[in-house]
Amino acid sequence: MKIKQKIAIIGVGKMGNTMIDSLLRNQVVNSNQIYGTTFRMDNAKKIEEKFQIKSDTDNLQAAAQSDIILLAVKPQIIPQVLRQVDPVLNKGKLVISIAAAISTRFIEKQINKEIPVIRAMPNIASLVNEGMTVLCPGQFVDDEQLEITLNIFSSIGKVEIIHREELMDVVTALSGSGPAYSYMMIESLTDGGVRMGLSRELARKLAAQSVLGGAKMVLKTGLHPALLKDEVTTPAGVTIDGLMELEDGGFRVALIKAIDHATQKSKQISK
Ligand SMILES: NC(=O)c1ccc[n+]([C@@H]2O[C@H](COP(=O)([O-])OP(=O)(O)OC[C@H]3O[C@@H](n4cnc5c(N)ncnc54)[C@H](OP(=O)(O)O)[C@@H]3O)[C@@H](O)[C@H]2O)c1
Secondary structure (H helix, E strand, O other): OOOOOOEEEEOOOHHHHHHHHHHHHOOOOOHHHEEEEOOOHHHHHHHHHHHOOEEEOOHHHHHHOOOEEEEOOOHHHHHHHHHHHHHHOOOOOEEEEOOOOOOHHHHHHHHOOOOOEEEEEOOHHHHHOOEEEEEEEOOOOOHHHHHHHHHHHHOOEEEEEOOOHHHHHHHHHHHHOHHHHHHHHHHHHHHHHHHOOOOHHHHHHHHHHHHHHHHHHHHHHOOOHHHHHHHOOOOOOOHHHHHHHHHHOOHHHHHHHHHHHHHHHHHHHHO
């Protein structure tokens, strides 16, 4: 759905590029509604040419001329950027941050005004419009601002909203890092196929499409994954032997532990 607000994207790197590309492709905004900034001027000019948007290195101007300020710089740069845009921040501006491990409270505290701040955790699959974003509103956000943010992130995939911000560490560990876990699974399945004689190219395609298909079945049917697994497991068939090896290798426990450890790491970085 189209929005009428102007958006400043502070830090047009990997995620910033993805956001702009999706927002324009899905006609959520027109190019004259986006103002992008980067650290280096030559990069800003490349962005300007690529998307036909206004782009430079002036964070203050970008924030001044926009209704929404989307912070897409690395987490350690956030305090510096907030200091730069502070003079133009007021209740009429919405700040959205996609920086990992930076809380809404941290941003609110640094701004020290009653400004709406929404924290968003998207993932890299946003690049192919299959992203998973979780939003968490700060204390001064109203329903309309949350709705606008939902619209923005719907253009790059699925969106959920949570209100308990401490859970954003789990979100980071699960869906933020999730694509990396699936890459590893696809890589390993491919090696298995190659080991048994398939060409690498064919094995990778079979592995990736199977992971994609399984994921779509879970999302589209809404059925419990265990039920879907049972449906494709013929008595004394092939799949049960594969499943037994996965159990023997501690597959489930390894994934559960991965989320546990990655969550702890996210908590540690947040501090
Ligand atoms: N990548 C992911 O999968 C992912 C997922 C979820 C959340 N995030 C979050 O998204 C944020 C961006 O990550 P990324 O992977 O897109 O990083 P990135 O590719 O390194 O992009 C960072 C961008 O910030 C710009 N920048 C640096 N200092 C700046 C300043 N003072 N003012 C304006 N722009 C400045 C850089 O400009 P130059 O190009 O000129 O150096 C660069 O374009 C991070 O906070 C990360 O935690 C990333």
